[in-house]
Amino acid sequence: MQKRVKNVLFIMCDQLRADHLSCFGHPTLKTPNIDGLAARGMIFDRAYVQSPVCGPSRMSYYTGRYVHSHGASWNFVPLKAGEMTIGDHLRPLGVRSVLVGKTHMRADLAGMSRLGIDPASQVGMRIAECGFDSYERDDGIHPYSGHDPDPAYNAYLREQGFDGDNPWETWANSTVEDDGTIRSGWFLKYSNRPARVPDEHSETPYITRRAMDFIRDAGDQPWCLHLSYIKPHWPYIVPEPYASMYGPEDALPVVRSDAERQDPHPVYAAMMDHRVSRTFSRDGVRDAVMPGYMGLIKQIDDQLGVLFAFLEAQGLMDSTMIVFTSDHGDYLGDHWMGEKDLFHEPVIRAPLIIYDPDDRADATRGTRCDALVEAVDLAPTFIDVYGGEPVPHAVDGCSLRPLLFGLRPAAWREHVVCEYDFAFQDSRIALAAKPRDAWMRMISDGRWKYVLFERYRPMLFDLAADPNEFTDLGASPEPEHAAARTRLHEALFRWARQPRQRVTIADGTIESTEIQPRISEGGILIGYWDEADLAQARQSFKPRFASTNPLVKPTLDRLTHPQGVKHDD
Structure with a gap:
């Protein structure tokens, strides 16, 4: 029996470097469940994000458009109301697009107000969630932004007895010293200490369970589930047993050179002077951070093992495409930098693994692809999965399915771009x-x-x-x-x-529209000498007239044959 995709599980980690998975070469951090997914699918070794920071990168994943196309150029710059996203493309194809986790989206309230859209309506909520129906939103940025002040995860923690105004911070992202002093995981100094919350109640297992809850509730309608983990993004703190699994000796060597600080590019020099960069450049800081960062990745891998076993038990592995990626990487002290402010490989090269259960992907299972691919390629891939027509006027990327099927298009891209x-x-x-x-x-x-x-x-x-x-x-x-x-x-x-703002008219529509005669404007004729001139033009365009608006034909007949003479059409 042929296998075809019914559902898509779109998994995204936050701030996960590609080189911190064992299938991408990490020598000590073993990720067997992610490796197992790669064995069933394909690794894309040269996948790049469209921006090195969360918000614009994610908006490019969700829209399939470059940053200068969608305009959401930094964190909390709203994606303007009206931008087409994955959900908008898939919904007409009968697919339910759902969010569990993070989007880093700031709603375009001004745009909705101008258009008369109620933010509390279904349309308004979809605009605010990048086109997804939110099963559970958790951005992991509260309380400081005021954007996500008290998510469902906080209510869950309180139900488990972890009380406080913000248990996300005081339990899931804090540690306690031997003398009972509570320390915030926001301070890098405490990244190598265990979080106060037990593993089973920490954020990654909780969000995994919520994804499984949705899958149980989903019914028969095809779905695209965006499971978006907030880790291994800072705070770099993880509960036991993960907090003790790795030491500084297990980390990759730091990649930086003294020569980089000798007469650097002015913008690079200014970014090396950011507080986070100065801190990560100090002795001992990276050694404190890496155990927490690596433990968070190991926890994600273990939870993906739970999720994949659940899909097997539900009989869904043979009908669910699984995409695993990250919104960007993390300097972690490389190049004398922290965070993700420039374009070095550890930041803009993303891990990308795709398992496609389709029989046509059998030839590429367990292989690696060296084609240059981009974050904008996922949206058109999902459209392709569900049989939608390509929309190159509205989506900048290209479907990856030909590569998954072992067919590299002759005109595949020669460059990747990041902004x-x-x-x-x-x-x-x-x-x-x-x-x-x-x-x-x-x-x-x-x-x-x-x-x-x-x-x-x-x-x-x-x-x-x-x-x-x-x-x-x-x-x-x-x-x-x-x-x-x-x-x-x-x-x-x-x-x-390249024109990227003409998104309301498809290229195919333009190519199928008659340029001469100007029949699309209700019989307005430009440039003809007389009736015979129009009749000659009409005859030369005759093969294409069959598909034109029938309301125009009487106008053309009247102008070409004013005596009412009938001719074959």
């Missing part, structure tokens, strides 16, 4: 840059990586000769480097020139 708006960062202030000048864009062909800034020279890295990206060739006079800069600059400009 970052650092207008909201201290580095912009330090550089005295205007917000509209605080944009940078990266383009890479897999070997050369070119970064374009406003007001400053570019950066350039040769990933073949310098895989650690220690040497910035942006000012190098070498002819080879100058040629690479020129070529990639033009490629970036060519990418930027």
Whole structure:
């Protein structure tokens, strides 16, 4: 019996580096359940996000559009009402799109108000949740943003006896010292200590159970479930037994060079001066953080084992596509940086594994793909799964199913692009840059990586000769480097020139529309000399007239044959 996809499980971790999975080469952090998924599917070794920070990266995943297309350029910049998302594309195909976990979405309340949309209505709630129906939203950013002040997880913790105004913080993301002093996990110093909350009540197991609750309740309607974990994002703190599983000796060596701090690019220098970067550059900080970060990843892997066993027990593994990825990585002290503010590989290269149960994917199971792929490719992949027509006028990415089926399209992309708006960062202030000048864009062909800034020279890295990206060739006079800069600059400009805002008319509709005669405008005729001229044009376009608006035909007959003479159509 042929196997086909009925459901899609779209799993996203937050701030997970690709090199921190054993199937991507980590020597000590073993992730057997994620590895098992890879054995049943395909690893994409060169998958890249569209922005190195949560909000814009996720909006690109959800819309299938680049950052400068959807406009949500930084955390909490609202995705404007009217942007099409995965849910909007799949709902007409009969698919229920559901969220369990994080989106990092800020609702466009101003846009909804202008359009007369009630935020509490079903349409308003979908706009506020990136097109998903929210089964349970948990962004893990409360209470400081005021965006997610008291989620259902807090109520759950209180029911289990973990009381307080914000048990998410005081139990799930805090530790207690031997003398009873409670310490916040927000402080990096305590990342190697266990969280107060027991493992079974911590966030990752809780969200996994909520995903299973939805699957039990889903019924027969096909679904696309976005299971979005907030970890291993900071606070880097995890309960036992995970807190004690790893020590600093299990971590990958830090990747940084003293040469990077000698006459660095001005924007890079300003970002190395961010507080988080200065802190991660201090001795001992990375050693404290890595046990917590690695433990959080191990916990996710164990919970995915629980989830995959549940899918097997429910008889769903043979009909559910599973996508595993991350919204971006984490510097963790590499390149003298913390967080995720530039375009080095540990930040913008995402883990991507896809298991497609379709029989046509049998030939690629357990293999690795070296094609350049992007976050924007997932939305068109899901549309493809459910038999929807491609919508290249509204979605920037390409379906990955041909690659999953062992067929690489001849015109597959030659470059990946990543964008970052650092207008909201201290580095912009330090550089005295205007917000509209605080944009940078990266383009890479897999070997050369070119970064374009406003007001400053570019950066350039040769990933073949310098895989650690220690040497910035942006000012190098070498002819080879100058040629690479020129070529990639033009490629970036060519990418930027592509029309991406005409989303209301499909390309196919334009190609099927008669240009001459102008029948789409109710018989308005432009440029014809007389009736015979129109009749000749009508005859030359005759094969395509069969599909035109029948309301136009009487107008054409009247103008072409005013005496009422009938001709064959």
